[in-house]
Amino acid sequence: MNPIYLDNIAGTKPDARVVEAVMPYLTEKYGNPAAHFYPLGRESYSALNQARKQVADLIAAEKTESIIFTSNGTESNNIAIKGVMALSGHKKHIVISEIEHYSIQNPVLKLTNYGYTFTKLSVDKNGRISPESVANAIKDDTALVAIAHANSEIGVIQDIEAIGRICKEKGVHFHIDAVASCGFIDIDVKKMNASTLTIAAQNFYGIRGAAALYIAPEVKLASLFDGGFQEKGIRSGSENVPAIVGLGKACEIAKNEMAEYAAKLIKLRNKLIKGLKEQYNFLHITGDIENRLPYHVSFWVEYIEGESLLMWYAQKGVYCASGSACSSNILAEDEDDLQASHVLTAVGVPTDICAGSITMSLSKYIEEEDIDYVLKISPEIIDKLCAMSPAFDPSKINK
């Protein structure tokens, strides 16, 4: 049996058309886009511009010049956060939420070493941020609000347009991390009032090594690395042309086909959520059910540890994630590096009966029979681990 890959949040299988578009740039079209005086270079330069247009089209950016290319989502988020704050003058305050990805949370934490301050907004039990709380958190010296459009661990989608309106009214830079959402739900940088916005190719059928940062025309960013003039000097260093071509192609495919595959994903997602919930009353779905990424299923089971679930699913050929991929740091040198997910804690999952959740992120390659298989093996796994758990109360079995 082929494995069923449900860890798409960690990276999707590239679309065959993306691979096809990328290949010539790995073989015969190898010129550096900064070399304008011979065709090989100009060809790469044109490819970058074509990709810039494809990205801009997907996120409804008016100007292709508003797009710069980076290597990954973490890089885009760092450039936006540190790039804004480096030029923020006396305004030293940042607003984030308590469920942000490490690539938002950690750059902000780093900045506190240099005199910056921040407010971490709490979320409700479904992981939603109230726009009012954003308004209340913005102070006279707030320069930046940085929030993810959707959360990779619990799938919740934020009311990003409402938050964007508040930031616009208050004149605060609004950075949106759209890595988990781009390619699956509509993104319109104008409607969202995005000052900057991050997307990454590997999350929607592109290939690893290319991401983009949208920068609104009025925004000024300091560079993190100083070098040549690539990407307006904001991100110096030779561009990864093949991966960027792949990003462009992935954006084009998403623009044309997203509505269709998102509808299919929602149907499969709902079937999986419903099936899992029906099997056990002590299995809990995390994150908002209504405002949810089309491909995202996440849950935890009382008295069963997440890694054990993950390992059993892998044994049965279902590849998923426990918590966020970054927090299951099993290769760490020290047990202190194995930390409970800050996202689960934030949505009030009780730590005494929950030790880790499972995230199953679907892709357009998943079929209904795959979901049926997951639903078939889940009780086998859960029953086995329940029988093993000294904390589990058999009277709770509910099938």
Added chain:
Amino acid sequence: MAAGPYSDTVMDHFTNPRNMGEIDDANGVGEVGNPSCGDVMKLYLKVNSDGVIENSTFKTFGCGAAIASSSMTTEMLKGAKVEDALKLTNQAIVDALGGLPPAKIHCSVMAEEAVEAALKDYYTKQGKDASIVDSMKAELKKDAE
């Protein structure tokens, strides 16, 4: 295929745990761990009148390493004389498992603590003071040095 974070022995004990369950007439039961950090290990011993551990089983709420450590511990205890059970160090469990990732060594420590807790329960039931286990442990440590 490239090796995962766990040894083949750990994977074997995780997927085919030995001696999982309870012993109805156990005369030594130890439960250790801290639910807030995710792991609970419960160890059951049946010691016969000759002082031999006739049977040992476990129930564990924990990760792959915790389950494999529990399973291996019960295997190593079975047939041992009760006074030798304390010689089972966490390092011996790690070695028997073919190693554990550094971040998971604490699972083997928990297994060693579960043995201690079960023995305290056993000696208490034999009408002795549970602290005898601490003295025996201290003695073993001195010998080792």
